[in-house]
Amino acid sequence: xxxxxxxxxxxxxxxxxxxxxxxxxxxxxxxxxxxxxxxxxxxxxxxxxxxxxxxxxxxxxxxxxxxxxxxxxxxxxxxxxxxxxxxxxxxxxxxxxxxxxxxxxxxxxxxxxxxxxxxxxxxxxxxxxxxxxxxxxxxxxxxxxxxxxxxxxxxxxxxxxxxxxxxxxxxxxxxxxxxxxxxxxxxxxxxxxxxxxxxxxxxxxxxxxxxxxxxxxxxxxxxxxxxxxxxxxxxxxxxxxxxxxxxxxxxxxxxxxxxxxxxxxxxxxxxxxxxxxxxxxxxxxxxxxxxxxxxxxxxxxxxxxxxxxxxxxxxxxxxxxxxxxxxxxxxxxxxxxxxxxxxxxxxxxxxxxxxxxxxxxxxx
Amino acid sequence: xxxxxxxxxxxxxxxxxxxxxxxxxxxxxxxxxxxxxxxxxxxxxxxxxxxxxxxxxxxxxxxxxxxx
Numbered sequence: 001x002x003x004x005x006x007x008x009x010x011x012x013x014x015x016x017x018x019x020x021x022x023x024x025x026x027x028x029x030x031x032x033x034x035x036x037x038x039x040x041x042x043x044x045x046x047x048x049x050x051x052x053x054x055x056x057x058x059x060x061x062x063x064x065x066x067x068x069x070x071x072x073x074x075x076x077x078x079x080x081x082x083x084x085x086x087x088x089x090x091x092x093x094x095x096x097x098x099x100x101x102x103x104x105x106x107x108x109x110x111x112x113x114x115x116x117x118x119x120x121x122x123x124x125x126x127x128x129x130x131x132x133x134x135x136x137x138x139x140x141x142x143x144x145x146x147x148x149x150x151x152x153x154x155x156x157x158x159x160x161x162x163x164x165x166x167x168x169x170x171x172x173x174x175x176x177x178x179x180x181x182x183x184x185x186x187x188x189x190x191x192x193x194x195x196x197x198x199x200x201x202x203x204x205x206x207x208x209x210x211x212x213x214x215x216x217x218x219x220x221x222x223x224x225x226x227x228x229x230x231x232x233x234x235x236x237x238x239x240x241x242x243x244x245x246x247x248x249x250x251x252x253x254x255x256x257x258x259x260x261x262x263x264x265x266x267x268x269x270x271x272x273x274x275x276x277x278x279x280x281x282x283x284x285x286x287x288x289x290x291x292x293x294x295x296x297x298x299x300x301x302x303x304x305x306x307x308x309x310x311x312x313x314x315x316x317x318x319x320x321x322x323x324x325x326x327x328x329x330x331x332x333x334x335x336x337x338x339x340x341x342x343x344x345x346x347x348x349x350x351x352x353x354x355x356x357x358x359x360x361x362x363x364x
Numbered sequence: 365x366x367x368x369x370x371x372x373x374x375x376x377x378x379x380x381x382x383x384x385x386x387x388x389x390x391x392x393x394x395x396x397x398x399x400x401x402x403x404x405x406x407x408x409x410x411x412x413x414x415x416x417x418x419x420x421x422x423x424x425x426x427x428x429x430x431x432x
Contacts, residue, residue, distance in 0.1 A: 002407060078399045080423045082372055140376060148372035151423070210400055215375060222376050223383070225407060281374025290374075293400070 013234020026190035030257035035110035036284040037101035041309035050313035054184025064199015069207035069292025070161040081157020083296030086146040094304020096335035100272025102318035108213035116239025118251035128267035129274040136278025143348035157294025212286040214277040
């Protein structure tokens with residue numbers, strides 16, 4: 001059973017990479033067929049929560065991720081509304097994780113896609129992601145926990161998936177209701193139905209195989225379990241093969257689509273994202289999938305990611321192909337300070353040493 | 365019989381906690397987990413040489429680990 005599950009996880013990665021290429025071919029930005037961070041940023045912009053006119057579009061993929069997970073979880077009786085595990089801390093971690101990703105210009109999934117397509121700037125990013133995940137596991141070893149989620153009334157678990165369903169209906173019937181970029185990355189997008197269907201497929205796959213682009217590195221470091229790494233490898237491989245086939249493979253550092261060449265900040269951007277994702281129990285894609293399964297803490301994390309995107313664009317923290325801004329550097333420094341504080345304060349073996357409250361967040 | 369409750373925890377905590385219990389010398393160990401942790405915990409048990417008996421409950425899974 002284990003072997004088959006490993007192969008299916010790898011296949012899941014291959015399919016996601018293939019869908020990312022397909023979405024780019026149909027109009028999504030190059031090397032950004034799927035990017036949870038970029039898409040949440042565009043999503044936030046479409047709702048008018050940030051003022052960057054170039055990154056506003058209600059990405060149907062995001063709706064698809066949540067609804068695909070929700071539908072499959074309902075079918076498999078895995079829809080299980082829980083909540084109450086340090087939601088405010090998760091909100092905060094979501095905000096700074098997004099800052100890190102927008103300094104790198106992509107989530108861990110897009111890092112895999114960028115690498116597969118030949119963007120070597122993804123290499124320092126992925127090294128930063130590994131280092132960040134490793135840093136997070138140091139605190140897991142010190143019994144880091146944000147505490148236990150408990151069952152909540154089922155209505156709470158339904159709230160977010162139904163909100164996303166309502167947005168899906170609106171985007172299909174009254175698309176002009178939302179802001180939409182006329183130029184820039186927000187203006188590049190596949191037709192709505194293709195995006196939605198691809199999103200549903202990815203959401204379903206990720207729910208079924210618990211895909212997480214950070215979990216692979218984390219589980220390998222902590223348990224020498226490489227299953228989830230296979231999905232990461234699957235994405236890189238299929239994007240690599242597909243780009244070669246389509247003739248879009250372009251190896252190198254310069255002139256890569258929607259990327260900058262500042263190695264240190266590519267590294268630190270995903271360092272922040274990787275560390276935050278370990279504390280949060282999963283990468284941004286996984287948070288959307290858990291939201292579909294009824295996890296209200298993950299839903300709050302998604303709100304945090306969106307809030308982070310809004311702040312990043314309103315205060316100039318997000319990088320651009322021109323490079324990183326002074327506000328971006330400040331954002332990373334703030335993010336590192338928050339990560340260190342939260343990591344120590346919620347690690348049971350460390351908190352008393354550093355003078356944080358003794359009262360435990362664990363109920364059992 | 366020892367019961368370890370890892371419901372409401374997100375990865376990697378369930379695996380990390382159950383690994384500590386499987387290494388503590390108790391046999392058998394009963395684990396209550398949410399469905400999303402099932403595969404990872406079964407992998408852990410198999411990897412450490414334990415037999416697992418799985419019982420699907422309504423919203424959760426009960427796994428009884430016995431040293432083979």
